[in-house]
Amino acid sequence: MENVTMEEQLVYDRPESMASVQTHYCPGCTHGVAHRLVAEVIDEMGIKDNMIGVASVGCSVFAYNYFDFDFVQAPHGRAPAMATGVKRVLPHRFVMTYQGDGDLASIGMGEIVAAAARGENITVIFLNNANYGMTGGQMAPTTLPGQKTSSSPGGRDVEVAGFPIRTAEMLATLDGAGYVVRRSLHDPKNIRMAKKSIRLAFETQKHGLGFSLVELLSTCPTNWGLTPVQALKWVEDAMIPYYPIGDYKVNPALKELKI
Amino acid sequence: MAKELMKGNVAIAEAAVRAGLNAYFGYPITPQTELLEYLSSRMPELGRTFLQAESELGAINMVYGAACTGARVMSSSSSPGVSLMMEGVSYIAGTELPVVLVDVMRGGPGLGNIAPAQADYNQIVHGGGHGDYHPIVLAPANIQEAIDLTYGAFDLAEKYRSIVVILADGSLGQLMEPAELPEMKPAIMRTPDWATYGSEGRERRFLTSIDLDPSQQEKTNFRLEHRWQEIKANEVQYKEYYLDDAEYAVVGFGTSGRIALSAVRAARAKGIKIGLFRPVSLAPYPEKELYELSKQLKGLLVVEMNAGQMLEDVLNITRSQIPVEFYGRMGGILPMPEEIEAEIDRMVNDPTETDGHPRDRWLARFGKMN
Amino acid sequence: MQKEIIIAGFGGQGVLFAGQLLTYAAMDQGLQVTWIPSYGPEMRGGTANCTVVISDDEIGSPMVSRPSAVIAMNLPSLDKYEDKVKDGGVLVVNQSMVDREVRRSDIKVTMVPANTIAEELGDKRMTNMVLLGALLANLDILPVEAVEKALKEHLPEKHHKLLTLNKEAMQRGGSYVAAAISV
Numbered sequence: 181m182e183n184v185t186m187e188e189q190l191v192y193d194r195p196e197s198m199a200s201v202q203t204h205y206c207p208g209c210t211h212g213v214a215h216r217l218v219a220e221v222i223d224e225m226g227i228k229d230n231m232i233g234v235a236s237v238g239c240s241v242f243a244y245n246y247f248d249f250d251f252v253q254a255p256h257g258r259a260p261a262m263a264t265g266v267k268r269v270l271p272h273r274f275v276m277t278y279q280g281d282g283d284l285a286s287i288g289m290g291e292i293v294a295a296a297a298r299g300e301n302i303t304v305i306f307l308n309n310a311n312y313g314m315t316g317g318q319m320a321p322t323t324l325p326g327q328k329t330s331s332s333p334g335g336r337d338v339e340v341a342g343f344p345i346r347t348a349e350m351l352a353t354l355d356g357a358g359y360v361v362r363r364s365l366h367d368p369k370n371i372r373m374a375k376k377s378i379r380l381a382f383e384t385q386k387h388g389l390g391f392s393l394v395e396l397l398s399t400c401p402t403n404w405g406l407t408p409v410q411a412l413k414w415v416e417d418a419m420i421p422y423y424p425i426g427d428y429k430v431n432p433a434l435k436e437l438k439i
Numbered sequence: 440m441a442k443e444l445m446k447g448n449v450a451i452a453e454a455a456v457r458a459g460l461n462a463y464f465g466y467p468i469t470p471q472t473e474l475l476e477y478l479s480s481r482m483p484e485l486g487r488t489f490l491q492a493e494s495e496l497g498a499i500n501m502v503y504g505a506a507c508t509g510a511r512v513m514s515s516s517s518s519p520g521v522s523l524m525m526e527g528v529s530y531i532a533g534t535e536l537p538v539v540l541v542d543v544m545r546g547g548p549g550l551g552n553i554a555p556a557q558a559d560y561n562q563i564v565h566g567g568g569h570g571d572y573h574p575i576v577l578a579p580a581n582i583q584e585a586i587d588l589t590y591g592a593f594d595l596a597e598k599y600r601s602i603v604v605i606l607a608d609g610s611l612g613q614l615m616e617p618a619e620l621p622e623m624k625p626a627i628m629r630t631p632d633w634a635t636y637g638s639e640g641r642e643r644r645f646l647t648s649i650d651l652d653p654s655q656q657e658k659t660n661f662r663l664e665h666r667w668q669e670i671k672a673n674e675v676q677y678k679e680y681y682l683d684d685a686e687y688a689v690v691g692f693g694t695s696g697r698i699a700l701s702a703v704r705a706a707r708a709k710g711i712k713i714g715l716f717r718p719v720s721l722a723p724y725p726e727k728e729l730y731e732l733s734k735q736l737k738g739l740l741v742v743e744m745n746a747g748q749m750l751e752d753v754l755n756i757t758r759s760q761i762p763v764e765f766y767g768r769m770g771g772i773l774p775m776p777e778e779i780e781a782e783i784d785r786m787v788n789d790p791t792e793t794d795g796h797p798r799d800r801w802l803a804r805f806g807k808m809n
Numbered sequence: 810m811q812k813e814i815i816i817a818g819f820g821g822q823g824v825l826f827a828g829q830l831l832t833y834a835a836m837d838q839g840l841q842v843t844w845i846p847s848y849g850p851e852m853r854g855g856t857a858n859c860t861v862v863i864s865d866d867e868i869g870s871p872m873v874s875r876p877s878a879v880i881a882m883n884l885p886s887l888d889k890y891e892d893k894v895k896d897g898g899v900l901v902v903n904q905s906m907v908d909r910e911v912r913r914s915d916i917k918v919t920m921v922p923a924n925t926i927a928e929e930l931g932d933k934r935m936t937n938m939v940l941l942g943a944l945l946a947n948l949d950i951l952p953v954e955a956v957e958k959a960l961k962e963h964l965p966e967k968h969h970k971l972l973t974l975n976k977e978a979m980q981r982g983g984s985y986v987a988a989a990i991s992v
Contacts, residue, residue: 229639234504235647244645250635252507253647255530258500261492265504265512266635268488269462269628273637291500294493444829444836444844444963581868614871615829615844617836701869775874 195219197228199248208408210365210398211239211307215246217375218276218305221382222249231274232266234259236288238280239313257288260295263302274385275302281322282312285347289321292351299356299390303381306347306393309400310419317403321345324422329403344422348395352428358390360429364397366415370425380434389431397423442617447607448473450582450618451515451541454589456481457620459627461510462488464501468520469553470609471543475515487626495520499527499540506536507646509634511593511627515541517609518559519550522567528602529568533648535633535663537596537603540574541589544608546771554771555609557695560748563604564722571660573667574602575674576722580697582616584719590621597629599670606721608694608744610773671723679732681707682714687787688732690716690753691742695774699742702779711787721749726756733757738786740764742779744772747798754797762790765797810865812950813873816937817858817890818882818903823937827880828859830941834951834959835863843871856885863950878948880940882906882923897990899947901940917987919943926981932971935978942982953979 194200197219205211222228231249235241237256244251254262259277267275284292284306295302311329312318318331322344326335336344352360359381363374374396381392397419399411406414445453452474455463463482465475475491482489488505492498498514505512516524521542531538544559546552561567564576575595579585585607592603630636635644650656680700682688691699696717703715716732718725733739739761741750747765754763766782768774814831818824828844835842846859860876862868878899881887883906891913894900899917905924921943927935945953957976964972 230637232508232635232637241649244647249643250638251643251645251647252504252635253534253645253649254503255500255526258496258503258527261497261500262504262507264490264497265462265464265501265506266508267504268490268501269505269508269510269512270636290493291497294497442836444833610845610871613846615832616868616871617832617842697868698870698872700867704869773872775872776870777874 197222206402208401234263234277236279236283260291281308285321296391304393306395309398358431359384359392362395366412448612452477454586459624461626464498495523499524508636509629513539525568532572535600539592541605543612557744578693583618676719677725678717680715685714687713701776706783738762765801813876814861815876816880817886820857824857827937833963834955919987938978939982942979943985946983
């Protein structure tokens with residue numbers, strides 16, 4: 181046998197914008213993927229020292245422990261208002277909120293609509309996993325018709341609980357929105373698309389083009405009662421038909437950008 | 440500097456501007472709207488931030504965010520709007536941020552009306568938001584005091600990483616009085632060692648009010664309580680009128696305090712040895728001073744534009760050692776000097792039974808109004 | 810020394826401005842002064858009033874139940890405030906808007922046809938100034954010159970062409986001096 185010296189080559193490492201700590205997320209949860217994509221984009225853009233993140237209430241309440249840049253923690257649903265306060269006094273910093281669907285689309289609907297309508301120059305990373313994860317899987321505004329949760333044990337009855345909200349489509353109708361898209365985290369191709377969109381969302385902010393939001397369809401295997409693999413499949417089979425992946429608002433100036 | 444004639448709402452706004460207010464977030468509500476309207480042109484004119492929020496909830500959370508960066512920041516509202524802000528107030532207290540909030544009180548509960556009242560005393564002085572926290576609460580009774588207290592409120596907030604509330608009422612908001620404005624400071628953006636403004640050249644920071652470890656949370660609670668002890672020792676403010684030889688006294692804050700001054704003068708003119716004790720800082724309350732004063736008194740009358748909210752504090756402080764009476768008007772009605780004078784006369788010349796609670800006696804005398 | 814003045818009338822009669830002018834004049838004289846409007850539903854109901862307290866000491870209540878003087882610019886204001894004027898106080902009535910006599914005899918009463926005078930001067934907006942002139946002639950609180958000076962200094966520049974007319978209106982009103990109190 182020939183003797184070869186193997187030189188170790190690092191091909192995959194923690195992005196600088198992620199802190200070197202273990203997260204509290206459940207196995208198979210896509211929060212970790214979303215965190216990593218955001219951190220990679222921030223590294224690539226070299227804006228880590230200019231970032232202020234706004235954590236919300238829900239599973240991502242401790243996001244400030246996982247990202248390695250300045251962070252503040254908002255009351256439930258109020259992250260867009262808090263981000264507005266930060267951005268208005270520090271207009272040259274990058275400001276991001278990281279919110280789940282209960283936080284953003286239920287208790288915080290007023291704040292997110294107002295921020296988008298104002299064209300608030302912030303970036304919102306919006307994780308939609310069709311339930312309230314942190315409190316144990318209750319029905320969320322995004323829970324699908326018929327979907328069983330701990331507070332809709334017979335399945336969401338739209339006659340009683342109404343219909344799910346398609347957040348990206350709704351916010352895209354507002355003139356203040358510069359970039360509003362929906363992506364999914366259920367397979368590598370979609371993850372790559374999601375990362376590109378997160379980059380574009382931050383570019384929107386960098387170029388002062390208004391409010392940007394990336395809705396990310398995510399898994400919650402623990403509360404859904406599925407294995408991680410089954411959960412990914414459920415996103416594809418059940419969620420995407422109701423929440424189509426798409427570009428709902430893209431400021432034309434973004435198309436000119438060379439990234 | 441020459442005196443200017445200013446309306447309370449505008450005077451408070453301009454005093455905040457001169458104190459180096461960097462950003463203002465608010466929502467229209469009578470009777471404080473002129474404050475917001477004034478700042479909507481004044482702040483941009485100086486290149487500073489003004490934003491009309493979508494609600495009081497939005498406004499207080501914008502204030503929360505901006506305060507995290509080290510900016511001098513303020514909001515203002517009136518009673519129902521302040522109720523809505525209570526969530527943010529608790530979070531700001533829990534995150535230990537310096538914030539100034541102006542409450543121009545109106546009649547309540549509920550929508551109530553837009554006339555002056557002082558029924559937010561409990562909500563502001565004794566909390567309102569959840570958890571153990573203590574805002575510093577300052578109650579001006581005239582325009583000069585409103586200016587001076589607002590101007591100093593930011594330093595106070597920053598010194599103790601605390602919320603400072605300027606507790607005024609609708610009549611002070613509308614009142615015009617000559618007053619002197621302080622020197623103009625540029626917009627202030629501080630970089631204290633806790634602020635989050637981007638981590639260039641330093642370790643990154645975060646600001647939060649959550650701590651899932653009860654023993655750690657309790658440490659935070661103790662820190663806040665110890666800081667409050669320090670504030671109590673250093674920041675008490677009050678005004679005394681005709682108290683040197685007084686045998687009786689009226690206690691009132693803000694507008695009801697200044698109205699009582701007229702009644703006290705009228706009673707003095709009749710030979711009654713009475714004075715006025717007007718707490719300016721409602722939190723910390725001038726407890727020691729009022730207690731010491733009570734030792735020389737034969738009786739004390741508390742006057743408020745509510746059903747006796749501060750009264751409870753006065754009763755605690757005077758420890759049932761002297762008779763205490765209460766007179767209040769509610770629903771947006773100001774007590775007139777003659778009404779207070781009549782209560783003074785009754786307390787001095789006709790001290791009937793003093794059993795039970797002063798509020799019960801007051802209700803027995805006036806409760807049949809309608 | 811403390812004097813309290815209530816000026817009351819319909820919205821649009823210049824009630825609040827007349828009070829502010831008095832306030833400015835007192836301030837410029839180095840006196841303590843407060844001005845407070847009635848506000849709320851009343852403001853929209855058509856009647857307006859403001860209370861001015863002038864003193865050489867710290868002012869207590871900016872609101873009073875028994876003022877030293879009242880300017881009643883219309884009948885509802887006369888009805889509301891006639892009984893409230895302090896004994897020996899001053900009541901200035903806009904005779905043009907009132908169809909009855911004043912009942913009280915323990916106060917100094919001046920009836921001034923202020924609308925007619927203002928019209929004679931060629932500007933109906935001068936009604937409030939005519940009545941203010943009458944007040945100053947009957948209440949020992951401020952010299953008319955102090956108010957004239959305040960007018961010049963605090964009236965917006967664009968209205969300065971009206972200064973002479975304002976002065977004239979106050980002088981005309983000032984000729985209405987009340988008879989001595991007949992007890």
